[in-house]
Amino acid sequence: MSNMRIAFIGAGNMASSLIGGLLAKGLDVSLIRASDPGAETRARVSAEHGIELFADNGQAVKDADVIVIAVKPQVMKAVCQDLRAHLKPHQLLISIAAGITCDSLQNWLGNQPLVRCMPNTPALLGKGVSGLFATAAVTGEQRQQAEDLLSAVGIAVWVDTEAQIDAVTAVSGSGPAYFFLLIEAMTDAGVKLGLPREVARQLAEQTALGAAYMAVSSDVDAGELRRRVTSPAGTTEAAIKSFQADGFATTVEKALSAAAHRSAEMAEQLGQ
Incomplete structure (x- = not known):
């Protein structure tokens, strides 16, 4: 170069x-x-x-x-x-x-x-x-x-x-906004649980940063990392089960499919 x-x-x-x-x-x-x-x-x-x-x-x-x-x-x-x-x-x-x-x-x-x-x-x-x-x-x-x-x-x-x-557009091109949305939701939930907003924001942001760093630094995939930090009958398992009961994986799949579909639509509209 x-x-x-x-x-x-x-x-x-x-x-x-x-x-x-x-x-x-x-x-x-x-x-x-x-x-x-x-x-x-x-x-x-x-x-x-x-x-x-x-x-x-x-x-x-x-x-x-x-x-x-x-x-x-x-x-x-x-x-x-x-x-x-x-x-x-x-x-x-x-x-x-x-x-x-x-x-x-x-x-x-x-x-x-x-x-x-x-x-x-x-x-x-x-x-x-x-x-x-x-x-x-x-x-x-x-x-x-x-x-x-x-x-x-x-x-x-x-x-x-x-x-x-x-x-690619659906996963990574638009992807940062999905994580911002999760940070926003975790911050709001922390406030409802009694934390000052600034404290809840710092906790959510630094947790996201730390989790991402662990994922890119690890020799195992994200699913295995999740299993390793999810103790049976513990607090994390309670939250994960709640996510899964509400169809978290399906929601993510639908959202990314919508983004990919919109990317293809834009190609038709803008390529004339």
Whole structure:
């Protein structure tokens, strides 16, 4: 990655986090460029990272090896159609827009090597996870480039079919909000049990952080970890049985299916 020239189309929060992660990994600042229509955004990102920014997308992608398209799905079609005339056949494009299929992107961009990626918001803190899918035109070297780039803000996981990106969206793309919802509910329940709200919030948040750290650090899966901390006839078992009696696993499955279905719907709506 040390000599990979990267251009970002769009310099919002996710792009800025990727830029920061790449610089922290040792990529030279001269190898990164970005474009954004907002003068305020360009000034902020330039001041924060020291990279060169442009108002014109064509200037940003000149001589780039990898182009990361980090704009909102609603403007993706117009941005890609404008960008097409500035592309070279060897340039790898990485899309991080939700709900835009590779077919739609190739219709707008031409038959470029293309990786579709679904990151999530913890990438802003370097703790993200991204699902990646590559089209047939992507070489092994380009797959490695895409993986290295996304690994700068967390971990990168490849999927075999593009349809699985909808499942990635449901599990990890939207996933942080599910944990925020659980923290919120645990905090509210703690208050009802008599705790001050600030105390309940700290307990819920730190417990979530500690449990996640245990899960990623362990050599066994989450189910086994749960069993290990659930003593027979104890307090944890009482809570787990209550969750299960109310159909917790079914509720989660229905919620993720709804997210995956909505991701597929967005692809149809936005890909016209």
